[in-house]
Amino acid sequence: MKTNILVNATTLTVGGGVQVGLNVITQLALLQSPKLQFYFTISDEIFQQLPEKLLDTNSFLITKRSPAKIFTGASSRKKIKKFAAKCNIDLVYSLGFPSYITFSQKEIGRYTNPWEFMDTSLAESLIPTFEKPKLFLKSVYRRTWARKATWIETQTDLAKSKISQKLGFDPDKVFVIPNSINPIFCDQHSQKIDSVNKLTIFCLSADHPHKNLRSIPQVCSELFRLAPDLNPQFLLTLPYESKTWLCIAKDAKRKGLENNIINLGVLNVADCKDIYLKSNLVFLPTLLEVSSATYLESMAVG
Numbered sequence: 001m002k003t004n005i006l007v008n009a010t011t012l013t014v015g016g017g018v019q020v021g022l023n024v025i026t027q028l029a030l031l032q033s034p035k036l037q038f039y040f041t042i043s044d045e046i047f048q049q050l051p052e053k054l055l056d057t058n059s060f061l062i063t064k065r066s067p068a069k070i071f072t073g074a075s076s077r078k079k080i081k082k083f084a085a086k087c088n089i090d091l092v093y094s095l096g097f098p099s100y101i102t103f104s105q106k107e108i109g110r111y112t113n114p115w116e117f118m119d120t121s122l123a124e125s126l127i128p129t130f131e132k133p134k135l136f137l138k139s140v141y142r143r144t145w146a147r148k149a150t151w152i153e154t155q156t157d158l159a160k161s162k163i164s165q166k167l168g169f170d171p172d173k174v175f176v177i178p179n180s181i182n183p184i185f186c187d188q189h190s191q192k193i194d195s196v197n198k199l200t201i202f203c204l205s206a207d208h209p210h211k212n213l214r215s216i217p218q219v220c221s222e223l224f225r226l227a228p229d230l231n232p233q234f235l236l237t238l239p240y241e242s243k244t245w246l247c248i249a250k251d252a253k254r255k256g257l258e259n260n261i262i263n264l265g266v267l268n269v270a271d272c273k274d275i276y277l278k279s280n281l282v283f284l285p286t287l288l289e290v291s292s293a294t295y296l297e298s299m300a301v302g
Contacts, residue, residue: 002033002034002035002036002037003035003036003037003090003091004037004039004087004088004089004090004091005036005037005038005039005089005090005091005092005093006038006039006040006041006083006084006087006089006091006092006093006105007024007025007028007038007039007040007041007093007095008040008041008080008092008093008094008095008096008099008101009021009024009025009040009041009042009043009046009094009095009096010041010042010043010063010066010067010076010080010096010099011043011066011067011068011094011096011097011098011099011100012042012043012045012046012095012096013043013044013045013066014045014206014207014266015205015206015208016206016292016293016294017095017096018043018045018046018049019182019269019272019293020095020110020293021042021043021046021095021096022046022049022050022182022269023180023181023182023183024095025040025042025046025050025054026050026051026054026182028040029054029056029059030054038059039059039060039061039083039084039087039089040059040060040061041060041061041062041063041080041083041084042060042061042062042063043062043063043066044062044063044064047062048268049268049269059087061079061080061083063076063079063080064076067080067099067100067101068100073100077100077101080101081101081103081104084103084104084105085104089105090105091105091106091107091108092105092106092107092108093107093108093110094107094108094109094110094149095110096110097109097110097111097112097146097149097152098111098142098145098146098148098149099145100145102148106150106151107148107149107150107151108149108150108151108152108153109146109149109151109152109153110152110153110154111146111149111152111153111154111159111163112154112155112159112290112291113142113290114159114210114288114289114290115135115139115210115288116139116142116143116146116166117143117159117162117163117165117166117167118158118159118162118288118290119162120210120288122287122288123209123210123212123287123288125287126209126210126212126214126287127209143166143167146167147167147168147169150173151173151174151175152167152169152173152174152175153174153175153176153177154174154175154176154177154290155176155177155178155179155290155291156176156178156290156291157176159176159290159291160174160175160176178291179291179292179293179296180293180296181293181296181297181300182269182297184269184270184273185273185276185296185297185300185301186300187273198231198232198233199223199230199231199232199233199280199281200233200235200278200279200280200281201232201233201234201235201279201280201281201282201283202235202275202276202279202281202282202283202298203216203234203235203236203237203282203283203284204237204267204272204275204276204282204284204294204297205236205237205238205284205286205294206237206238206266207238207239207242207243207244207245209244210286210287210288210289211284211285211286211287212285212286212287213236213238213244213248213285214244214247214248214251215285216234216236216248216261216283216285217248217251217252217255217257217261218251219234219283219285220232220234220252220255220257220260220261221255221257224257231260232260233259233260233261233262234260234261234262234283235262235264235275235279236248236261236262236263236264237263237264237265237266237267237272238263238265238266239265239266240263240265245263248261248263249261249263272297273301276297276298276301277301281298282294282295282298
């Protein structure tokens with residue numbers, strides 16, 4: 001008799017979270033196991049990038065709204081629990097944790113949000129004073145949900161230690177699985193494209209304040225001062241309407257750097273690989289991380 005496992009990725013809607021969801025779900029959906037049967041609840045953002053051949057309607061549920069939303073996510077939470085009951089799920093594996101759902105089954109939570117358990121003092125310098133109380137309350141709320149897990153998975157030994165301390169969680173129930181990357185980045189047939197007369201710098205990140213992306217115009221300005229002939233071009237991947245991009249664009253215009261700081265908008269995984277191959281280096285000036293896959297991807301593509 002098979003064990004039915006629900007892989008829950010409904011809270012993964014931006015950046016690295018979507019990439020993790022795509023990576024894990026793509027591999028598990030193709031896995032043929034005599035002992036395990038996988039079912040999937042996924043966000044619409046993951047659904048948009050999944051190969052159509054994997055989307056078996058009997059084993060997939062797509063949610064339009066994240067269950068993390070206190071009010072608008074209520075319908076999604078209800079659908080997910082109903083789907084778990086229908087599929088006779090034995091174990092829930094929540095890739096984006098906390099899941100904000102009280103499952104009747106045991107739950108493994110993949111917990112990687114550094115704001116909830118790592119030292120945030122440096123990153124907090126980037127947060128406006130009036131937003132800090134909201135950030136604090138949000139972290140308390142998320143940790144309360146995180147304590148509901150039976151087991152927790154994270155990416156580093158340091159994160160494991162911090163989670164145990166912050167949550168009062170049994171360290172024997174916190175497991176470390178290092179971050180990994182989508183196999184698409186390990187394609188040995190990919191050809192690196194050298195930029196001509198230009199230093200192309202890829203800044204792959206969602207709009208998270210701790211990524212410190214607003215420093216890029218100043219960094220670009222300093223590069224011009226130190227090496228006027230370098231002609232750097234920074235490629236960002238932010239939503240065009242995001243506050244971070246609007247701030248960066250305004251600063252770039254003020255410094256006369258509009259042609260050196262380009263926003264490509266939100267990219268899918270395949271597009272990310274193409275930009276990696278066209279870039280000379282990756283720049284991620286983050287002040288708070290657990291373990292970003294961006295470093296691994298940039299090494300994999302050279």
